[in-house]
Amino acid sequence: MRYATRREGGVEGLNCDPKHEDTRVLCLFFSVGTGIAPTFGEVLRGKARPRRVPGRSIAPSSILYQEGNSMARIGIFFGTTSGNTRKVAKMIKKKFDDETMAKPLNVNRVSADDIAGYDYLIFGTPTMGSGQLPGLSADCEEESWEEFMPTLEEVDFSGKTVALYGLGDQVGYPDEFVDALMEIHDVVTDRGGRVVGSWPTEGYTFNSSQAVVDGAFVGLVLDQDNQSDQTEARLEQWLKQIAPDFDLPV
Numbered sequence: 722m723r724y725a726t727r728r729e730g731g732v733e734g735l736n737c738d739p740k741h742e743d744t745r746v747l748c749l750f751f752s753v754g755t756g757i758a759p760t761f762g763e764v765l766r767g768k769a770r771p772r773r774v775p776g777r778s779i780a781p782s783s784i785l786y787q788e789g790n791s792m793a794r795i796g797i798f799f800g801t802t803s804g805n806t807r808k809v810a811k812m813i814k815k816k817f818d819d820e821t822m823a824k825p826l827n828v829n830r831v832s833a834d835d836i837a838g839y840d841y842l843i844f845g846t847p848t849m850g851s852g853q854l855p856g857l858s859a860d861c862e863e864e865s866w867e868e869f870m871p872t873l874e875e876v877d878f879s880g881k882t883v884a885l886y887g888l889g890d891q892v893g894y895p896d897e898f899v900d901a902l903m904e905i906h907d908v909v910t911d912r913g914g915r916v917v918g919s920w921p922t923e924g925y926t927f928n929s930s931q932a933v934v935d936g937a938f939v940g941l942v943l944d945q946d947n948q949s950d951q952t953e954a955r956l957e958q959w960l961k962q963i964a965p966d967f968d969l970p971v
């Protein structure tokens with residue numbers, strides 16, 4: 722049998738040890754079948770992650786993780802400008818093992834298939850500009866949720882359970898407090914998803930928010946600018962609240 726080499730077939734970073742028959746076959750399966758290359762170490766540990774290969778289409782995550790490769794039950798995806806929303810994603814992930822929750826991923830580097838592979842999802846976003854999703858038109862340096870929205874709209878959310886968290890600044894932006902949360906909420910529900918984890922508005926001071934429905938935020942709201950000391954407790958409380966919907970051991 723010929724072995725896949727590091728750059729064969731346009732696959733960058735493929736690292737198969739020819740001494741190992743099983744991993745060799747696995748690597749070939751990944752690289753030829755999907756155009757996505759895990760590293761040898763990832764394959765060995767059963768933690769192969771999809772990586773885009775230029776010029777090759779990305780395969781559904783479900784293909785990547787079947788046949789004994791473990792995939793976390795819950796996917797967690799965020800956008801960020803200065804790191805606050807990533808930090809919260811990491812705080813959430815830290816509370817669960819790898820079978821329960823995947824490593825948080827920035828939406829500026831994922832595909833619709835990465836989202837579609839999960840029945841349980843957590844999405845996090847800051848609000849930027851003037852009540853906008855982070856992205857270029859909100860003067861952010863990098864693409865983010867704004868640019869990802871057309872891709873999100875490709876996902877069929879029917880049968881999926883989604884929880885949202887949003888970061889904002891109630892003092893600096895009291896009239897557009899965490900508005901962006903609602904944009905993600907609307908795409909998920911329009912595409913058939915079930916959003917859980919609404920959060921009381923008590924404890925925040927603001928004039929107006931698009932993210933309030935029937936007197937509650939549509940997801941957990943955190944304000945790292947003014948109430949960072951409350952973040953950990955709010956997170957704990959929210960995770961307990963969504964635990965039954967996500968079958969979480971909290």
Ligand SMILES: Cc1cc2nc3c(=O)[nH]c(=O)nc-3n(C[C@H](O)[C@H](O)[C@H](O)COP(=O)(O)O)c2cc1C
Pocket residue numbers: 800801802803804805806807847848849850851852853888889890891894897898899900944945946
């Ligand atoms: C330029 C700019 C615009 C912002 N606009 C809003 C806004 O409209 N509404 C809001 O609630 N927060 C707003 N914020 C606050 C951010 O959402 C908040 O600082 C958040 O923690 C940033 O998260 P990140 O580090 O993940 O990007 C804005 C912050 C900046 C710097």
